[in-house]
Amino acid sequence: MKLFYLMHWFLMYLCPMYSSELIKGTLKTIVLKLLSETKQMYGYEITQKVKELTDSKIVITEGALYPMLHQLEAEGIVTTETVNIGKRVRKYYTLTSSGEERAKEKIFEFADFINTMNVLLDLKPGVSYV
Amino acid sequence: MFSLTEEQIAFIENDIRVRGITSPDLSIDVLDHICCIIENSLDEYKTFDHVYQETLLLFGDKGLKEIQDETNRVLTFKHYYLMNSTMKISGYVSSLLILFGSIFKFNHWPGASVMLVVGVFFLTVLFMPLLFILKFKASAENNRSVVLSIIGFVAALLICCGVLFRVMHWPGSRMISVMGGVLLILGYLPVYFISVHKNTTNKMNATATIILIIAGVGLFITETGTGTPRPVSDNFWRGVIENDALLNSMRTDNAAMYAKLNSSSDSAKKDFKPLKASADELMNYLDEMKVYLTAASLDMNEEQAKQVKLDDLRSEGANYTITNLLFETDHVQSKYTVAKMNALVDNFKNTVKTIDTSADLTLLDRKEQMVNDQPVAWEKANFEYLPLPLVIYNISRLEVAVKNCERAVLNK
Numbered sequence: 001m002k003l004f005y006l007m008h009w010f011l012m013y014l015c016p017m018y019s020s021e022l023i024k025g026t027l028k029t030i031v032l033k034l035l036s037e038t039k040q041m042y043g044y045e046i047t048q049k050v051k052e053l054t055d056s057k058i059v060i061t062e063g064a065l066y067p068m069l070h071q072l073e074a075e076g077i078v079t080t081e082t083v084n085i086g087k088r089v090r091k092y093y094t095l096t097s098s099g100e101e102r103a104k105e106k107i108f109e110f111a112d113f114i115n116t117m118n119v120l121l122d123l124k125p126g127v128s129y130v
Numbered sequence: 131m132f133s134l135t136e137e138q139i140a141f142i143e144n145d146i147r148v149r150g151i152t153s154p155d156l157s158i159d160v161l162d163h164i165c166c167i168i169e170n171s172l173d174e175y176k177t178f179d180h181v182y183q184e185t186l187l188l189f190g191d192k193g194l195k196e197i198q199d200e201t202n203r204v205l206t207f208k209h210y211y212l213m214n215s216t217m218k219i220s221g222y223v224s225s226l227l228i229l230f231g232s233i234f235k236f237n238h239w240p241g242a243s244v245m246l247v248v249g250v251f252f253l254t255v256l257f258m259p260l261l262f263i264l265k266f267k268a269s270a271e272n273n274r275s276v277v278l279s280i281i282g283f284v285a286a287l288l289i290c291c292g293v294l295f296r297v298m299h300w301p302g303s304r305m306i307s308v309m310g311g312v313l314l315i316l317g318y319l320p321v322y323f324i325s326v327h328k329n330t331t332n333k334m335n336a337t338a339t340i341i342l343i344i345a346g347v348g349l350f351i352t353e354t355g356t357g358t359p360r361p362v363s364d365n366f367w368r369g370v371i372e373n374d375a376l377l378n379s380m381r382t383d384n385a386a387m388y389a390k391l392n393s394s395s396d397s398a399k400k401d402f403k404p405l406k407a408s409a410d411e412l413m414n415y416l417d418e419m420k421v422y423l424t425a426a427s428l429d430m431n432e433e434q435a436k437q438v439k440l441d442d443l444r445s446e447g448a449n450y451t452i453t454n455l456l457f458e459t460d461h462v463q464s465k466y467t468v469a470k471m472n473a474l475v476d477n478f479k480n481t482v483k484t485i486d487t488s489a490d491l492t493l494l495d496r497k498e499q500m501v502n503d504q505p506v507a508w509e510k511a512n513f514e515y516l517p518l519p520l521v522i523y524n525i526s527r528l529e530v531a532v533k534n535c536e537r538a539v540l541n542k
Binding site: 042044047063066067068069070074082085086088089091 | 136156158159166200205
């Protein structure tokens with residue numbers, strides 16, 4: 001079992017599907033998009049949702065997620081609400097109205113970026129480049 | 131799915147705090163996150179301890195502390211750019227205000243004091259605290275540099291206030307500046323020296339900084355006049371004492387002559403009343419001016435200044451009189467000014483002229499004087515940037531001249 005976790009750790013941190021440079025710039029966009037779709041999410045839920053949606057190709061680490069969520073909160077993009085879950089407290093994150101604006105901007109910006117990259121790299125959809 | 135017990139949750143909460151999750155706000159997130167992972171991996175074959183250790187492995191050795199550090203960094207620097215630009219702007223504004231304020235002050239143009247006060251205000255209230263905070267945040271991991279920043283900040287604050295108080299002639303300036311200087315040398319320097327001594331790459335810079343601080347503070351303390359006072363030379367002092375004696379004898383002589391005239395013929399008595407009035411007004415003004423300048427220069431109140439004997443001033447040769455007060459135009463504190471003094475001297479001269487048209491008033495001519503081969507206005511040559519005993523002496527000489535003219539008229 002320990003071996004399994006070591007493998008999991010290895011896959012998670014050392015051998016991600018995409019390079020960390022690539023993920024870094026998109027993390028905020030991913031989280032904002034998820035929050036704009038699902039009104040209320042907690043941290044673990046976000047990581048699981050991303051894993052599930054991307055078939056584990058993109059894994060958000062706690063070390064990147066929580067500092068970013070706290071930054072978004074400080075900037076007034078998300079608000080938090082704590083709810084008692086059994087014997088512990090869970091913090092839910094919700095977009096504010098300015099946060100929804102920001103989510104739209106971020107998604108639009110990224111879509112535009114992808115179009116530009118398509119042109120720049122002459123990518124054709126559906127073709128495997130590996 | 132298994133659910134964790136209260137004890138297990140409390141255990142995790144405590145353990146992640148020990149492992150570096152110090153802020154309660156982040157602790158809620160991380161605790162819930164870890165609990166979720168554990169609850170999803172627990173089954174009847176695994177113990178809590180085992181799963182918890184495996185979960186910690188997911189975070190890596192220093193993973194939890196890194197989350198806390200990254201969160202701190204992100205939150206600290208949220209306002210970083212705003213703080214940084216505020217610091218820069220307030221720094222530029224205050225240095226310009228202080229620069230122009232001192233140029234204005236030097237030339238006795240109006241507005242100097244306002245500029246200096248506002249400039250130092252910006253420096254001490256905005257620039258220095260922001261500099262301190264930003265520096266403090268940048269080196270948050272090193273306790274010694276935090277102590278260093280605090281000491282440096284307080285010392286700089288004291289020195290700035292000391293200079294401002296001095297320039298504005300507020301009481302206590304010397305005390306404040308000396309406290310700042312002492313703190314810098316006895317507090318800042320040792321800590322600074324120890325902290326860089328361990329860091330070999332910075333030794334050269336450190337030595338330069340230490341030398342600069344010692345030299346700067348030394349010059350500053352010398353400038354504020356806390357060094358050993360330089361006594362005035364014997365020869366000069368004899369002149370000062372003789373002049374004072376002459377003045378006192380003329381005061382009594384003239385008073386006696388007034389008394390004599392009063393008791394004699396009625397016709398002459400009326401003529402001398404305005405002369406006595408204008409002479410007394412001028413003499414009183416000059417006497418009070420001496421007290422006022424002594425009080426301002428020696429940082430005491432006027433009652434104390436009245437007790438100061440002429441001989442006490444001899445050791446004040448190194449201390450410049452705060453005579454710029456006399457030239458102030460924008461200064462509300464300035465009770466005595468050169469302009470007012472000149473008006474009173476002119477008034478006295480006119481009074482003498484009305485009584486005796488042929489009176490010799492050359493002693494009261496305020497002609498330009500040569501100072502270092504440059505013609506300088508009489509007022510500046512006699513009162514500006516001179517040691518206190520010399521200024522007192524110059525006022526006394528003027529008083530002798532007044533008494534002399536008075537006596538010449540009375541003698542006729």
